Amino acid sequence: MDLAEIGTRLELQDLYTAYAACLDTDALENWPEFFTTDCRYRITSAENYQAGLPIGLIYATSQAMLRDRVSALRQANIYEPQRYRHLVSGVTVTGRDSNGLDVTAGFLVVRTMQDGEMTVFAVGRYIDRVVRGGDTGWKFARKEVVLDSRRIDTLLAIPL
Amino acid sequence: MDLAEIGTRLELQDLYTAYAACLDTDALENWPEFFTTDCRYRITSAENYQAGLPIGLIYATSQAMLRDRVSALRQANIYEPQRYRHLVSGVTVTGRDSNGLDVTAGFLVVRTMQDGEMTVFAVGRYIDRVVRGGDTGWKFARKEVVLDSRRIDTLLAIPL
Amino acid sequence: MDLAEIGTRLELQDLYTAYAACLDTDALENWPEFFTTDCRYRITSAENYQAGLPIGLIYATSQAMLRDRVSALRQANIYEPQRYRHLVSGVTVTGRDSNGLDVTAGFLVVRTMQDGEMTVFAVGRYIDRVVRGGDTGWKFARKEVVLDSRRIDTLLAIPL
Numbered sequence: 001m002d003l004a005e006i007g008t009r010l011e012l013q014d015l016y017t018a019y020a021a022c023l024d025t026d027a028l029e030n031w032p033e034f035f036t037t038d039c040r041y042r043i044t045s046a047e048n049y050q051a052g053l054p055i056g057l058i059y060a061t062s063q064a065m066l067r068d069r070v071s072a073l074r075q076a077n078i079y080e081p082q083r084y085r086h087l088v089s090g091v092t093v094t095g096r097d098s099n100g101l102d103v104t105a106g107f108l109v110v111r112t113m114q115d116g117e118m119t120v121f122a123v124g125r126y127i128d129r130v131v132r133g134g135d136t137g138w139k140f141a142r143k144e145v146v147l148d149s150r151r152i153d154t155l156l157a158i159p160l
Numbered sequence: 161m162d163l164a165e166i167g168t169r170l171e172l173q174d175l176y177t178a179y180a181a182c183l184d185t186d187a188l189e190n191w192p193e194f195f196t197t198d199c200r201y202r203i204t205s206a207e208n209y210q211a212g213l214p215i216g217l218i219y220a221t222s223q224a225m226l227r228d229r230v231s232a233l234r235q236a237n238i239y240e241p242q243r244y245r246h247l248v249s250g251v252t253v254t255g256r257d258s259n260g261l262d263v264t265a266g267f268l269v270v271r272t273m274q275d276g277e278m279t280v281f282a283v284g285r286y287i288d289r290v291v292r293g294g295d296t297g298w299k300f301a302r303k304e305v306v307l308d309s310r311r312i313d314t315l316l317a318i319p320l
Numbered sequence: 321m322d323l324a325e326i327g328t329r330l331e332l333q334d335l336y337t338a339y340a341a342c343l344d345t346d347a348l349e350n351w352p353e354f355f356t357t358d359c360r361y362r363i364t365s366a367e368n369y370q371a372g373l374p375i376g377l378i379y380a381t382s383q384a385m386l387r388d389r390v391s392a393l394r395q396a397n398i399y400e401p402q403r404y405r406h407l408v409s410g411v412t413v414t415g416r417d418s419n420g421l422d423v424t425a426g427f428l429v430v431r432t433m434q435d436g437e438m439t440v441f442a443v444g445r446y447i448d449r450v451v452r453g454g455d456t457g458w459k460f461a462r463k464e465v466v467l468d469s470r471r472i473d474t475l476l477a478i479p480l
Contacts, residue, residue, distance in 0.1 A: 001167035001170055002163075003323065010326060013410075018412075020409075020426065021424075083366060083468040083469075086409075087247055089180075090180055106247060108270060110428060110443045112469045114470075117469075118442075120440065123270045148243040149272045151276020161331070250337035250340055252341075264341075266341075266405055282438075283432060283438060285344075308438070309403075309438060
């Protein structure tokens with residue numbers, strides 16, 4: 001493994017760490033900055049993903065749509081009593097070409113309610129495409145948030 | 161830390177990530193490939209491990225036994241409604257000699273049932289011995305899955 | 321990213337892994353060794369942290385106070401039936417000067433009771449200051465354990 005390859009891997013770690021920190025600190029206005037202008041973002045279930053179904057719980061085809069989503073969230077939730085904590089594990093490059101990298105990672109999100117109750121809120125995989133750009137050196141051109149669970153109604157509120 | 165040492169560490173990260181992905185994608189037929197032909201694999205409790213007891217919930221002394229186990233699982237469970245998600249943290253080399261490395265890591269497994277319920281299924285430590293070989297450059301010559309919990313009846317179904 | 325920078329990052333990974341392993345193996349007598357003699361250690365809630373309140377659930381201003389705490393814990397809990405498992409994710413350098421580094425990381429702790437029940441015990445962030453020293457090359461000059469939850473009564477027993 002050469003120095004460039006090692007550097008790339010650590011940059012990807014930084015990308016996922018910064019992404020998680022953005023969501024966990026409720027800095028949602030910065031969230032679209034992790035994506036390219038013509039990005040694709042989707043939250044779907046493992047079942048739908050495996051079946052190749054294009055539907056998703058959230059489906060956005062541009063950074064502008066992600067901004068709209070944050071605006072809507074801010075208007076809907078004046079007070080946000082929950083906290084979220086993402087743990088990301090196993091960031092892996094699964095493919096590469098001259099334009100970018102295919103990357104996967106596992107994630108777990110714990111939600112803490114205002115009364116202190118902590119629950120596993122979501123687990124699953126990120127199946128992503130990254131290209132050069134952004135503060136950490138990479139941006140998401142595509143991010144598929146593939147949830148292990150089909151029970152997704154409560155997820156509508158926040159990005160993952 | 162020199163380049164060779166850094167490379168080894170990242171290879172080990174790859175090994176544990178690939179191992180977790182194999183189990184989480186239900187690609188159990190590939191699971192024995194992570195082990196040497198004369199491997200030892202054991203799932204045990206922290207209590208039994210600390211007491212030096214050789215017993216385990218699962219105890220295999222060859223790759224062939226791991227293959228048999230997968231076959232048995234496939235026959236017993238035609239339909240597998242659960243999903244598992246491994247998060248591995250803190251992969252560390254604790255010893256080394258000319259033949260291989262001693263490696264430990266922490267793990268957490270979340271199980272998602274078909275109705276969407278997510279629970280912490282298992283937590284514990286891997287206490288492993290790895291040698292050169294395999295796609296990621298390393299294979300498990302020995303893997304001890306040491307569970308924090310003694311309540312292990314439901315664990316019988318799947319490898320960890 | 322140059323070799324020195326990569327080395328530093330991997331050393332920090334080692335530091336947090338060793339810290340977690342110390343707590344998870346109940347080697348509490350070694351825990352103060354991760355800190356400088358004039359360290360500051362605090363467990364607080366995200367709410368108090370954001371409000372800039374100096375109060376904490378645990379607040380220590382020296383390594384000696386951490387030692388005292390361990391002694392008190394050992395006298396109070398002759399038998400320790402629980403096990404804890406820390407998963408640390410996203411270790412990141414957020415600042416640096418000639419004396420040391422500012423480092424943050426996310427953590428999740430699962431507690432396993434003697435009857436085998438596993439629960440998410442704590443999630444949050446470490447907001448730390450590290451300086452050169454110790455087995456892993458770094459020691460904590462300051463460690464803020466910022467919990468997502470305000471429900472902290474049961475946390476009094478153990479370090480995090």
